Amino acid sequence: MRSGTAEFVESAEKVVGPNHVLTATEQTEPYAVDWTRRWEGHTPAVVRPGDVAEVAELVRLARRHQVALVPQGGKTGLVGGSVPLAGEVVLSLTRLTGIEPVDRLAGQVTVGAGVTLGALQAAAAEAGWAFGVDLAARDSATVGGMIATNAGGLHVVRHGAMRAQVVGVEAVLGTGAVVRRLRGLVKDNTGYDLAQLLCGSEGTLGIVTRARLRLVAPPGPLVVALLGLPSMTAAVAFAATLRTTLPGVRALEAMTGDSMRRTAAHLGVALPTTPTASAYLLVEADPASDDPTLTVADSLTRAAGEGALGDAVENAAVATAAGERAKLWRFREAQPEAAAALGVVHKMDVTLPTSELAGFCDDVAVAIADRWPEAATFLYGHVGDGNVHVNVVGGPEGEDVDDLVLEQVVDRGGSISAEHGIGTAKKRWLPRDRSPAEIESMRAVKQALDPDGILNPNVLFPPFCL
Ligand code: FAD
Ligand code: MLT
Ligand code: ZN
DSSP states (O other): OHHHHHHHHHHHHHHHGGGEESSSHHHGGGBBTTTEEEEEEEEEEEEEOOOOOHHHHHHHHHHHHOOOOOEEESSSOSSSSSSSTTOOEEEOOOOOOBOOOOTTTTEEEETTTTOBBHHHHHHHHTTTTOOOOTTTTTTTTTTHHHHTTTTTTHHHHOOOOOGGTTEEEEEEESSSEEEESSOSSSSSSSOOHHHHHHOOOOTTEEEEEEEEEEOOOOOOEEEEEEEEEHHHHHHHHHHHHHHSSSEEEEEEEEEEHHHHHOOOOOOOOOOOOOTTOOOEEEEEEEEOOHHHHHHHHHHHHHHTTTTTOOTTTTTOOOESHHHHHHHHHHHTTTTTHHTTTSSEEEEEEOOOOHHHHHHHHHHHHHHHHHTTOOEEEEEEEGGGOOOOOOEEESOOSSSSSHHHHHHHHHHHOOBOOOOOTTTSGGGGGHHSSSSHHHHHHHHHHHHHHHHTOOOTTTTSSSSSOO
């Protein structure tokens, strides 16, 4: 352990108590690897503060001893942002699990950064409200991590991404200063919006300790439909039509036929519709009508009239009962785990201009198969947001496949990160997507809020490395 680190650890024990500073390798190892298993590092210590004052004191100590910190929540991030790849100290925020009573008048709640999405959803539901973001890692992903990555998920088409739910935050900046604005004022134009600046900052500017979150009305009776379609072009076009014609649309998720069949095989169940389709679309809506199923079926039929969808609508699997809906959702939500079951996955998370989305999906799948015939490619994502996840497993070891995919994204005017962030995985690519002026401005913000570069120094930008 470097001498600065040893002094930091000794002082940290006084701040959080010895039980909350882990240094034995068998204790720290689980904090040094993430869900993907692609990102594995090592750390001299894991420190687990219990409140904002402790976080602030730890940041001041880290500055004094020039120790780099990696803020960490549920470790479900997919770009290596919460893993101590360069031997940084891990600052785990999972003890910050306070949930204040729901403010029923405002439709808001204040929660600790370590609260899982699942716990937040349960608290909102108990008070007659719902939370606008949902994703498959709900039982592990934390509010702090979701803010830091500006998580998207399954309902962006209806409620927006995480930043749209954030009304205010409490955070410790890299300077050690505590900023706090948790009054729940929806309209508040008093200068820079620091809470929004922290959304998507990937732990590089400040450590979120609490958040004031907007809640949404719980959905009415839900209908889920899974359709097999002749092409990804048809899926993109149909989804676009449904965004304007399907009342109460909440989710529009697309998968390629290959991804769907591999996922069905992983789950050991038969596809409930058109088993040989080239693409699949999962639609969820709460149309608020007397007969929601009929309304959804009508909308699908009317929308299908405008495109060449074959018998997709007639053969669609449709569900209203919770258990049956969950079965259809499994075919979408299990895509990441089906890919991971085949090995360590190269995960690319990209947005394309809508007009380029289908062409990209078709071309990238062919390009990967031509170059690495042994690889399995899973393409799935939030088609209503123009966002597709490219997952390649069983192919090359290095970064060639990432380069092939991201090259096509940039050439087509897309973004190299739709919702997972840059992390360590894509920082090499940042200058291809953002201009020198943009990167310089981001560095200026980083320098102002984290002058010693102690917060996630190996994330987002090329290394600062303490
Ligand atoms: P971590 O992985 O621990 O950290 C992620 C980043 O946030 C790191 O840079 C870390 O340093 C920083 N960070 C963590 N906590 C704090 C804090 N308190 N303050 C400051 N910085 C912090 N993401 C989507 O957007 N949409 C999806 O649909 C989606 N589905 C997923 C499905 C599966 C099966 C899995 C495994 C992941 C999925 N994800 C999805 C990715 C992941 O769940 C999100 O990125 C989530 O926001 C990460 O939360 P976390 O608590 O696990 O953060
Ligand atoms: C998803 O939409 O399933 C996630 O963002 C996770 C992934 O990309 O694998
Ligand atoms: Zn996603």
